[in-house]
Amino acid sequence: MPQAPHTEKHFQGSAAVRDVVIGMADGLTVPFALAAGLSGAALESGIVVTAGLAEIAAGSIAMGLGGYLAARSDAEHYASEREREVSEVAEKRDAERDEVSEVFEGYGLTAAQIAPILEGFEKDKDAWVDFMMRFELGLEAPDPRRARRSALTIAGAYIAGGMVPLAPYMVTHAIGTALTWSIALTGIALFLFGWIKGRFTGVAPLKSALQTTLVGGLAAAAAFGIARLIAR
Amino acid sequence: MPQAPHTEKHFQGSAAVRDVVIGMADGLTVPFALAAGLSGAALESGIVVTAGLAEIAAGSIAMGLGGYLAARSDAEHYASEREREVSEVAEKRDAERDEVSEVFEGYGLTAAQIAPILEGFEKDKDAWVDFMMRFELGLEAPDPRRARRSALTIAGAYIAGGMVPLAPYMVTHAIGTALTWSIALTGIALFLFGWIKGRFTGVAPLKSALQTTLVGGLAAAAAFGIARLIAR
Numbered sequence: 001m002p003q004a005p006h007t008e009k010h011f012q013g014s015a016a017v018r019d020v021v022i023g024m025a026d027g028l029t030v031p032f033a034l035a036a037g038l039s040g041a042a043l044e045s046g047i048v049v050t051a052g053l054a055e056i057a058a059g060s061i062a063m064g065l066g067g068y069l070a071a072r073s074d075a076e077h078y079a080s081e082r083e084r085e086v087s088e089v090a091e092k093r094d095a096e097r098d099e100v101s102e103v104f105e106g107y108g109l110t111a112a113q114i115a116p117i118l119e120g121f122e123k124d125k126d127a128w129v130d131f132m133m134r135f136e137l138g139l140e141a142p143d144p145r146r147a148r149r150s151a152l153t154i155a156g157a158y159i160a161g162g163m164v165p166l167a168p169y170m171v172t173h174a175i176g177t178a179l180t181w182s183i184a185l186t187g188i189a190l191f192l193f194g195w196i197k198g199r200f201t202g203v204a205p206l207k208s209a210l211q212t213t214l215v216g217g218l219a220a221a222a223a224f225g226i227a228r229l230i231a232r
Numbered sequence: 233m234p235q236a237p238h239t240e241k242h243f244q245g246s247a248a249v250r251d252v253v254i255g256m257a258d259g260l261t262v263p264f265a266l267a268a269g270l271s272g273a274a275l276e277s278g279i280v281v282t283a284g285l286a287e288i289a290a291g292s293i294a295m296g297l298g299g300y301l302a303a304r305s306d307a308e309h310y311a312s313e314r315e316r317e318v319s320e321v322a323e324k325r326d327a328e329r330d331e332v333s334e335v336f337e338g339y340g341l342t343a344a345q346i347a348p349i350l351e352g353f354e355k356d357k358d359a360w361v362d363f364m365m366r367f368e369l370g371l372e373a374p375d376p377r378r379a380r381r382s383a384l385t386i387a388g389a390y391i392a393g394g395m396v397p398l399a400p401y402m403v404t405h406a407i408g409t410a411l412t413w414s415i416a417l418t419g420i421a422l423f424l425f426g427w428i429k430g431r432f433t434g435v436a437p438l439k440s441a442l443q444t445t446l447v448g449g450l451a452a453a454a455a456f457g458i459a460r461l462i463a464r
Contacts, residue, residue, distance in 0.1 A: 029294040030262075030287070037286030043279065050462045051283045054269030054455040055262065061451040062261040069443055073435050080434060104349075107363050108356040113348035117341060124340035131339050140370065202312060203305050211301055219293040223286040230282045 015146060017200050019153035023063060024193055027161025029216045031055050032186040035165050037223030039179040041231035045169045048178070052169065056162035064155030071147035078139055085129045085137075096132065103135055164189045183220075190216040247378060249432050251385035255295060256425055259393025261448045263287050264418045267397050269455030271411040273463035277401045280410070284401065288394035296387030303379035310371055317361045317369075328364065335367055396421045415452075422448045 031052050038048045089096050097118055104114045121128035133139050168181035190213040198208025263284050270280045321328050329350055336346045353360035365371050400413035422445040430440025 025298055026294055029298075030290050033290030033294065034266075034283065034287050037290065038283060041279075041282050041286075043282075047273075047275065047279060050273050050275075050459050051266065051270055053462060054273075054459040055266050055287060057458045058262050058265030058269065058451045058455040059258075061454050062258055062265065062447060065447040065450065066257055066261075069447065073433060077434055106359075107352070108359040109349060109352040113352050116345035116348065117336075120339070120341040120345050127338075127340040134370075135367070138366075138370070138372065201305060202309055215294060215297040215301065218297065219290045222293050223290040226289045227282050227286040230278075230285060 015143070015150070016153055019067065019150050020157045021197050021200070022067070023060070023154035023157030024161040025197075025212070025215075026059060026063060027056070027158035028164060028186060028190055028193060029161075029219050030059055031162040032165030032182065032216055033220040033223040035169060035182055036179060036220040037227035039175050039182075040224035040228035042175070043231075045173050045175045045178055048169045048175065049166060052162070052166040056159055056166070059162065060155040060158040063158055064151040067154040068147050068151035071142065071150050075142045075144060075147070078133075078142055081137055081139060082129065082133055085132045086125075089125055089128050089132070096128070099132070099136055100128075161189070161193075186216060186220075187213060247375070247382070248385055251299065251382050252389045253429050253432070254299070255292070255386035255389030256393040257429075257444070257447075258291060258295060259288070259390035260396060260418060260422055260425060261393075261451050262291055263394040264397035264414065264448060265452040265455040267401060267414055268411060268452040269459035271407050271414075272456035272460035274407070275463075277405050277407045277410055280401045280407065281398060284394070284398040288391055288398070291394065292387040292390040295390055296383040299386040300379050300383035303374065303382050307374045307376060307379070310365075310374055313369060313371060314361065314365055317364045318357075321357055321360050321364070328360070331364070331368055332360075393421070393425075418448060418452075419445060 034055050035048050035052050038051055100118060100121065101111070101114050104117065121131065133141075165182045165186040168178040168185065169175070172178050172181075191209045194209035194212025195205045197203075197212065198205035201208070266287050267280050267284050270283055332350060332353065333343070333346050336349065353363065365373075397414045397418040400410040400417065401407070404410050404413075423441045426441035426444025427437045429435075429444065430437035433440070
């Protein structure tokens with residue numbers, strides 16, 4: 001259905017933006033924290049790079065395929081729920097009429113105001129089913145091409161994010177130096193990512209930037225502490 | 233609003249189940265794949281355990297805090313969008329009336345059938361705003377206690393899932409044996425988890441079990457391959 005132009009302001013993030021955010025949030029955080037943790041255990045930078053790349057491979061595939069299956073299962077869920085509604089509108093007509101009435105009573109309409117709506121739905125069962133999907137179940141028809149695109153976007157964002165904290169360990173063998181650079185680079189990247197994410201999701205950019213940096217920092221500190229504890 | 237009893241069948245998963253699924257799906261997969269990858273690089277089992285625990289700490293905090301912030305930002309998003317709708321209903325009355333009409337025209341109702349709905353909304357602006365939130369924007373009022381509970385559930389599920397693939401490396405120093413046991417235990421855990429997840433999400437349990445096991449297997453194989461490639 002058409003939307004009045006002013007409503008577009010409501011939607012500040014698209015599905016692709018959401019996928020980039022999902023992938024990059026974890027991609028920047030987990031490999032960073034793992035590398036910091038292994039530095040805390042005073043291992044060689046070669047091991048940190050191996051573990052980091054293995055983690056990026058594992059994380060990007062797990063999240064990407066996870067996103068793919070989630071989108072696919074949303075689509076299947078929608079199809080099976082729609083089928084159920086179609087048969088309910090046909091077989092449990094009175095119960096479904098009551099449900100439509102309850103929905104509108106909840107918004108303060110009277111029985112007299114609801115009657116013409118029911119009349120309209122009786123004439124167009126398809127519209128009735130669509131209405132129940134959206135209104136009773138809160139489900140919207142998913143985009144069929146979404147699953148594959150979503151998987152690639154999430155995985156790509158995870159890999160791009162994960163290479164930032166790992167890069168210093170690839171450049172230098174001095175693990176202390178690498179850790180310092182990794183913290184600095186990833187801190188900046190988390191801050192910028194949080195800032196931009198805030199602009200898309202409608203959260204105040206500075207707040208979003210600080211929150212994102214804090215999550216990465218806490219995860220890295222915990223991983224560092226635990227790894228150092230074990231290594232002693 | 234009250235729901236007719238038969239509609240409950242539609243909802244097979246609660247928010248808590250969804251959080252357990254989110255945390256455990258990654259918790260079973262990423263530490264498993266990382267440990268397999270480091271085994272592929274022929275490192276000591278002590279390093280695998282250190283890296284694995286660091287990853288579990290990093291992953292559970294990143295995902296848990298990420299879930300917390302997502303739930304908080306959903307709540308803030310809802311509040312700010314509601315404020316905008318309240319002012320739009322007051323200041324852009326005609327545009328909002330047109331939007332209500334468009335919504336119902338999309339379901340096949342005539343102008344005559346829509347008129348009483350508009351009349352009802354004019355008398356109850358609060359109901360009008362609620363309607364626009366749900367219908368135009370597809371937003372539902374979030375549960376205020378959700379953020380904290382969601383964070384703890386996701387993190388707990390991640391830790392529980394992550395300990396499964398790591399346990400064998402803690403028991404034996406023979407890395408080949410540990411890898412074999414890790415694959416066997418995690419394979420069974422992924423299969424069972426996928427099966428139960430399928431029952432909650434309405435996907436056929438066997439299909440869900442096989443998909444979940446496949447994701448974990450692919451992630452582990454990729455991590456194994458990459459780590460072995462680097463270590464050579």
